[in-house]
Amino acid sequence: MGRWKNGILITYLVAIVFPFIFLFLLSMSSGWRFPDLLPEYFGFKNWGKVAGTESGIAQSFLISLVISLSVAVSSTLCGFVISRYVSYHPKKRLLTLLTYFPYILAPVVFGACLSYYFLKMGIFGTTFGVVLAQFIIAFPYALIFFSSFWNEKIKSYEDLVATLGGGSLTTFRKVLLPMARGLLMVCFFQTFLISWFEYGLTSIIGVGKVQTLTIKVFLFIKESNFYYGAMSCCMLIIPPVVMIYINKKYVFNKLI
Amino acid sequence: MFLEVHDIEKSYNKEAIVSELNINLEKHKTLSILGRSGCGKTTMLKMIAGLTPIDQGVIKLDGVRVDEIEASKRNIVYLYQEDLLFPHLSVFENIAFGLRIKKIKDHIVDDRVIEMIENLELQGHGSKMPHQISGGQRQRVAFGRAIITNPALLLLDEPFGSLDAGTRKNMQTLFLRLAKTFNITSLFVTHDLKEAILMGDEIAYMDKGKLKIYKDRSSFINDPETGVLAETEFWKQLKTEQF
Numbered sequence: 309m310g311r312w313k314n315g316i317l318i319t320y321l322v323a324i325v326f327p328f329i330f331l332f333l334l335s336m337s338s339g340w341r342f343p344d345l346l347p348e349y350f351g352f353k354n355w356g357k358v359a360g361t362e363s364g365i366a367q368s369f370l371i372s373l374v375i376s377l378s379v380a381v382s383s384t385l386c387g388f389v390i391s392r393y394v395s396y397h398p399k400k401r402l403l404t405l406l407t408y409f410p411y412i413l414a415p416v417v418f419g420a421c422l423s424y425y426f427l428k429m430g431i432f433g434t435t436f437g438v439v440l441a442q443f444i445i446a447f448p449y450a451l452i453f454f455s456s457f458w459n460e461k462i463k464s465y466e467d468l469v470a471t472l473g474g475g476s477l478t479t480f481r482k483v484l485l486p487m488a489r490g491l492l493m494v495c496f497f498q499t500f501l502i503s504w505f506e507y508g509l510t511s512i513i514g515v516g517k518v519q520t521l522t523i524k525v526f527l528f529i530k531e532s533n534f535y536y537g538a539m540s541c542c543m544l545i546i547p548p549v550v551m552i553y554i555n556k557k558y559v560f561n562k563l564i
Numbered sequence: 565m566f567l568e569v570h571d572i573e574k575s576y577n578k579e580a581i582v583s584e585l586n587i588n589l590e591k592h593k594t595l596s597i598l599g600r601s602g603c604g605k606t607t608m609l610k611m612i613a614g615l616t617p618i619d620q621g622v623i624k625l626d627g628v629r630v631d632e633i634e635a636s637k638r639n640i641v642y643l644y645q646e647d648l649l650f651p652h653l654s655v656f657e658n659i660a661f662g663l664r665i666k667k668i669k670d671h672i673v674d675d676r677v678i679e680m681i682e683n684l685e686l687q688g689h690g691s692k693m694p695h696q697i698s699g700g701q702r703q704r705v706a707f708g709r710a711i712i713t714n715p716a717l718l719l720l721d722e723p724f725g726s727l728d729a730g731t732r733k734n735m736q737t738l739f740l741r742l743a744k745t746f747n748i749t750s751l752f753v754t755h756d757l758k759e760a761i762l763m764g765d766e767i768a769y770m771d772k773g774k775l776k777i778y779k780d781r782s783s784f785i786n787d788p789e790t791g792v793l794a795e796t797e798f799w800k801q802l803k804t805e806q807f
Contacts, residue, residue, distance in 0.1 A: 464644055467615045470635040471642045472662040472713060482665065486652040 328545070334538035354539050363536055365524060369543055372504060372521040375435060376547075379442045380500035384492060387450020387499075389480075394451060395458035404455065407448045415445060416508035426513055433517040441513040442506055446499040453495045457488055493559045497551045504547060566591035566749055567717060572621030574607055574773075581607045582773045585621065589751070589766070594743055596752040596764025597775065598790060604773040605753045609719045612751070613642040625716055641715040645725040647706040649694040655705050656681070656690040662713035680708045683742065700731035704738065711746050718750040724759070736762055757795055761785075 334340075335355065339348030357363045394403045410418060422441060423432065431437035462484070469479045485492070507522050514523065521544050528537035565588040572585035582604045589595050599605045610616035612623060614635035623631040630638050641662075649658050657664075659680055663673045681690055684704045689697055697705070703723065710718060723739075724732045736759065743750065752763045760767055767784045768777040778784040785792045 461646070461648075464646070465648055465650075467610075467613075467635070467642065468644065468648050469665075470615065471613050471638075471640060472665065472709070473636050473639070474665045475636055478665050482661075483650060487650070489652070 331538045331541050334535060335542050338535050340535075354535050358539065358543070363539075364519065365521070365536070365540055365543060368519050368521045368524040368540070371435065371518065373547070375439050375442065375518075375520060376500045376503040378439045379446050379503035380496050382439075383443055383446035383450045383499045384496045386447055387495065388454050388457075388485075388488065388492060391451045391454035392458055392484075395455055396463070404452075407451045410445055410448050414508065415506065416512060418445075419509040419512035423512055432513065433515040435518050438510050438514045438518045438520070441509050442503045445506070445509065446502050449502060450495050450499055453498070454488075454491065457491055462487075490559050494555070497555055500551065501548060504544075565589060566593075566626055567751075568622075568624040569612065570622040570624075572608075572611060572623070573619045574604075574611060574616070575619060580773055582611070585775055587751075587768075587775065587777065589749065591626075591749055592747045593765040594748070594750045594752050594763060595766045595768060595777070596754060596760045597768045597770055598754060598757060598760035599770035600755060603770045605770055606721055608770070608775070609642060609721050609751060609753060612717070613640050613719055614638050615642065639713075639716040640719060641710040641713060641717075642719045643706060643710050643721065643723050645722045647694075647699075647702040649702055649705055649709075651694055653694075654690065655686065655692050655694070655697065658694065658705050659708045659712055661709055666713070676712060680712050683745065684708045684738070698731075699727055700735060703727065703731075703735060707739070707742065711742060711748065714746070716749065718748050720750060720752045722754055723752075725755075732759075739763065757791060761792075 333350075336352060337347035337350055338354065340346075341348075357365075359366050361367075394400060394407070397403055413421070419441060422444070426432045426437050426441070429437075431440065465483055465487070466479050469483055474482070505522055506520075507526065510518065510520055511523055511526075514520070516523075519527070521540055525537055525540045525544060528534070528540060567587060567589040569585055569587035572582060573580070574582040585608060587595065597605060597608075607616060611618045614630070614633065618631055621631070622629060625638070625640070630640075649655075650661065653661065656677055660673050660677045663676065677690075681687060684707065686701060686704060686708075689701065694702060694705070707723075720739075724735050727735060739752075740763070742748065752760075754760050754763070761781065761784070766777060767781060768775050769784070769787070769790050770776075771789065776787075776789075778787070784790055785796075788794070
């Protein structure tokens with residue numbers, strides 16, 4: 309029975325870990341053709357080109373980082389502040405229903421619908437355009453995420469601060485933001501990840517001019533350059549892994 | 565009179581919650597208000613605090629009309645049944661909160677908070693977080709946080725409602741002592757008959773949004789509406805049955 313259990317556990321671990329190990333090995337290979345058992349070259353040659361302009365991976369990584377950080381910061385802060393007004397509004401139910409509106413369409417279709425307006429505004433194919441398009445998806449998520457934070461007890465805290473002499477800014481700065489710190493961090497991570505892995509909307513609004521890392525992965529695969537594709541995938545995984553670590557160490561344990 | 569409330573009215577969806585509300589209270593006195601749940605006590609306090617708008621009427625504090633001033637500038641502190649301590653701040657910082665937002669110098673804040681902690685008999689708890697102290701201690705911190713700002717008027721909305729009988733008794737004694745030490749003017753709302761009699765210099769009874777203030781304790785006791793006579797009769801009868 310013990311052997312069976314160990315066997316299942318090992319299979320489970322291999323199934324989870326193997327794709328990542330294989331990606332890393334593939335990123336270090338070149339000239340690996342069927343039916344060869346081993347690649348022609350195995351080493352850090354591909355990784356040495358990350359910083360170079362030939363692959364453009366480092367540049368895409370930076371663009372992705374700028375876009376995702378912008379989307380995460382703006383949608384988290386706007387979501388937190390605006391969700392307060394939605395939650396206390398007499399027409400809360402209607403406003404909450406409208407929040408789900410961007411999700412009734414697939415991001416690609418949604419992007420196609422938005423493209424005309426983005427073209428008219430002159431932000432089609434720009435980094436700002438992609439940030440704005442992704443914000444339209446991430447912001448409603450943040451609104452829904454924070455809606456559970458606002459309740460009668462929080463309203464009582466706000467009223468208490470007011471009677472102690474504090475204005476709205478003091479209430480936000482000294483009470484609401486510190487009290488929601490854990491939720492703010494989780495929302496930041498979630499919206500960062502929504503943006504980081506976004507493909508459909510980015511490819512339509514970015515029209516190939518804004519090459520995020522996710523777009524780059526698909527480009528390499530289309531070019532049959534699996535080694536660079538694998539390398540891009542490895543880099544694509546780094547921020548989520550860092551965030552999961554921070555989340556677990558500094559947020560999740562404290563929330564519990 | 566220090567607090568003057570004239571003909572305050574409040575309705576929700578055409579239903580009168582508070583009507584013909586009139587209060588006159590001298591400085592450094594406590595008016596205890598007895599009332600059942602849903603009688604309009606909380607709405608009344610929130611209107612005086614500026615947290616709920618009034619439909620009509622006038623509120624004056626020390627001769628100055630305050631009903632058109634926002635809550636943060638009225639210098640009226642509202643104390644809830646729940647202690648509502650800020651979970652991210654220590655006991656010391658919770659008490660200091662009102663002084664910090666008034667931008668009072670650090671060394672003055674430190675001195676006043678230390679003095680308040682002594683008054684609250686919370687020595688040695690200053691650095692603790694709210695979740696590390698008991699319910700009674702939390703309510704004391706909430707008291708200290710409200711009193712330290714030296715409010716013109718303190719509004720207490722069933723502040724001991726969530727405490728057990730023993731802690732409640734201790735808190736009542738503490739409040740009476742603090743009210744005397746810090747010359748507090750307050751409205752003390754409760755649904756506990758005994759507490760209403762013990763805590764107030766004056767007593768009132770609220771029912772269906774209407775407030776009745778009694779000229780003295782005996783007229784409050786002798787009014788059948790307040791329930792004191794029924795309560796007394798109950799204990800008398802119980803005693804007769806036992807012996």
